[in-house]
Amino acid sequence: MGNCNLTSTLSYFDIAEPTWSRSNSHSQLDDIWVSSHMITEISPLAISSPIDSTDSDYMILTISWHHNVNTALPRMKKSKHKVFLYDKINEKTWSNFSNSISQALIKDNLDIDSPIIDSITLNKQWYKLNLAIKRAANTYIPFTMGQQNSYYAFSKKATDLHQGLKKLNKILKQAIKLQLPVSLQYLVNTWNTSIAAINKMTKSHIPSIATEDLTSSNHKLLITRLKSETKTLWHARNIENNSEQKDKINFYINRRYSNFISNTTLIIDSILKRHIDPVHLHNIKKAEEVITELAEIKHEIAQYYEHWTQKNTPNELLREEWAHAFNPKEEIQEHWYNSGTIVSLRPLPLKKYLNK
Numbered sequence: 001m002g003n004c005n006l007t008s009t010l011s012y013f014d015i016a017e018p019t020w021s022r023s024n025s026h027s028q029l030d031d032i033w034v035s036s037h038m039i040t041e042i043s044p045l046a047i048s049s050p051i052d053s054t055d056s057d058y059m060i061l062t063i064s065w066h067h068n069v070n071t072a073l074p075r076m077k078k079s080k081h082k083v084f085l086y087d088k089i090n091e092k093t094w095s096n097f098s099n100s101i102s103q104a105l106i107k108d109n110l111d112i113d114s115p116i117i118d119s120i121t122l123n124k125q126w127y128k129l130n131l132a133i134k135r136a137a138n139t140y141i142p143f144t145m146g147q148q149n150s151y152y153a154f155s156k157k158a159t160d161l162h163q164g165l166k167k168l169n170k171i172l173k174q175a176i177k178l179q180l181p182v183s184l185q186y187l188v189n190t191w192n193t194s195i196a197a198i199n200k201m202t203k204s205h206i207p208s209i210a211t212e213d214l215t216s217s218n219h220k221l222l223i224t225r226l227k228s229e230t231k232t233l234w235h236a237r238n239i240e241n242n243s244e245q246k247d248k249i250n251f252y253i254n255r256r257y258s259n260f261i262s263n264t265t266l267i268i269d270s271i272l273k274r275h276i277d278p279v280h281l282h283n284i285k286k287a288e289e290v291i292t293e294l295a296e297i298k299h300e301i302a303q304y305y306e307h308w309t310q311k312n313t314p315n316e317l318l319r320e321e322w323a324h325a326f327n328p329k330e331e332i333q334e335h336w337y338n339s340g341t342i343v344s345l346r347p348l349p350l351k352k353y354l355n356k
Contacts, residue, residue, distance in 0.1 A: 006033040009045040009063060017047050019059045032061055041066050043186055066183040080145040088142050097140040104132035155244045161237035164202040167194045168233060172226045178219070184211050202233065 001008070009015075009032045018026035034042050043064040050056045089097075105112070108128045116122045137143075171191050178187075192208045199206055206229050213222040259266050269275065284291040284300050291297055 007039045013044045022057045080147045083146045085142045100136040101132045158240040160201045164198040165233045
């Protein structure tokens, strides 16, 4: 239902009361789904007992539609969007992508080189080309789903102030765009519910809105009052954020000062980017067995480094076997190295190099 742009009234108004019950069983089998374009014009869902009417196991659900309310749709900040990962495409993928588009255009009898004579032809060709590219992209190009980053705050209080500020801004926008006639009582009840939530969240004392505040004579005063409350929350949020940020900066400054006095090794390591990375050995594979126990792994490592760093005694058998390789060559004459002796090296003929 959500994919059809419909919203559950039970979920929207946060109603946990069951709509069906029998003996010890109960659930929310019944629900009223409303278009997302109309949800702001619907009164809260009312659940009444059927004892006096149908005497059924199912509760009676009723809503009211105030269709004259002119409010903007809420912005869906958590809606995800598709991001294509072009850097993960290879030549084969690009080839498949191109071939898929070509086959789709041939199937639709679309000739890109054909002349466009009017807007109808342009729209048809553009629609077919756009559809072919999108289908090929969704099939061959890898993608991920991203969403807009939420507001970042440094403390819970700043976050609550920000949430309250958003709710109050929404009320202010609806009040500015208010067009009569509307169901004033429903609008006032909705706004006062939000104001009560803001006061609880931010520990503020924003006064409730009365029906008389929406009259033509008092409407401007209401807008001025809401703007003043919005500005107050905005300043409070910024002050809390800045205070938390300063505390965080001071914490790191004090830590650096403390390290400079008592832990200079940490500062030098940080400057030289000399960090020790831990080594994790989950097992040790030997010729006969695989060691997985932590104590045995530690013992094996300690034993290995003890033998690795001990004195390495020379092998006399290998020394005798390789002794001839280190003896002076007999064809080298000693007088070649006497002072004043010049040995001229005559280059060999090129034919000798070429074996001719």
